[in-house]
Amino acid sequence: MAQTPYEVLGVKTDASPDDIRKAYRKLAKQLHPDLNPGKPEAEARFKTVTAAYDLLSDADKRARYDRGEIDESGAERPHYSYRPHAEGAQGWKYGPQGEMDPADLEDLFAMFGSGGMGGARRGRGARGEQFAMPGGDRLYTLTVDFVEAAAGGKQRLSLAPENWLDVTIPPGIEEGQVLRLKGKGDPGIGGGPAGDALIEVHVAPHPYFRRDGDNILVELPVSLSEAVLGARITVPTVTGPVTMTIPKGADSGAQLRLRGKGIHRRGDPAGGDQIVTLKIVIGDSGDAELASFLETWAPKHPADPRRGMVS
């Protein structure tokens, strides 16, 4: 098995940067190829020592090595360890039977209260009190649809077998927002209160809706005749389709506002709007009849749409 860079330099794993530098200089002086001509083993060790120093003298690399993310040569490890995940925010999920048996923990923590394990005082504090400790918080992530995030809704979050949380999504929730469900975390120990469930919400992007604060933005394709002649069309909103009028002669890029069709946060009866940006689409490379009409058509009041842009 390869030596760790700490072993190569002969330092402890908690050595300070200063210690590491000193250890390296000492070895480098002994092993430098210029001082050891014709000694290939010294040269090889010099290279190993230098590589170890390169890794340990870079605080960032050293931290990554310590976490097991890279190996002695600085290469990424092909597998990432399960441990950081097991002990990370989501690791509770794979706790024994989904959650720790509070009785086991009382045993564990009782040791701290009674000055040792066993004996009649087991499970009692120094003053004869039961050792109590609040339960830890649990972090979950939940992905919701764009429309659900905007309009609000309910989601069932499956935690573990036969165990779930019903989560109410408040309207207008934003990416990364954290919902706190009181008392839905780890159970308390020795009568302590339970921890909370913290649910980090991620909002999935939508194919055509976007958000700007409490307003919903949507780019709406309209046909040339709808734009020129005006039309009554059906538009999707986060709370269902509505009918909207396109005024005669609407331009591509024109914005129409559907009042109150955006996000309604609780306690905000007016709510945001939906802002519709028109986009004129010609479709399948235009219609032959339309093309021949335009060829013969001379507008009575010709206007240059690029006036002022080109001098």
Next chain:
Amino acid sequence: MIAFDELLIRYRGLERRDLSRWVENHWVLPERHAETWVFHEVDVARVELILDIRRDFAIDDDAMELVLGLLDQVYGLRRQMRRLCEAVAAQPEEVQDAIRRALPKSR
């Protein structure tokens, strides 16, 4: 986050019926999302762990159940121990010193 089928592609040697069984056995607990399973990072690491154990130690399902159960207990305890350490670290210097002095020397 990663979907069921993407996981099968990522890990050669991982078969659909294996992964389905692992989810059924509750060895892996992906998030149920719109008629499909979504695997978070912790779940992916878990799949990798099971794959590693299976490959390196050639153990069957019964033994896997035991191994995962024990591993989960250890990590559960480590999590609790860490919480306790954090609680100790939040105490004033003199309390921390007192705790350190009171810790029996490990043999």
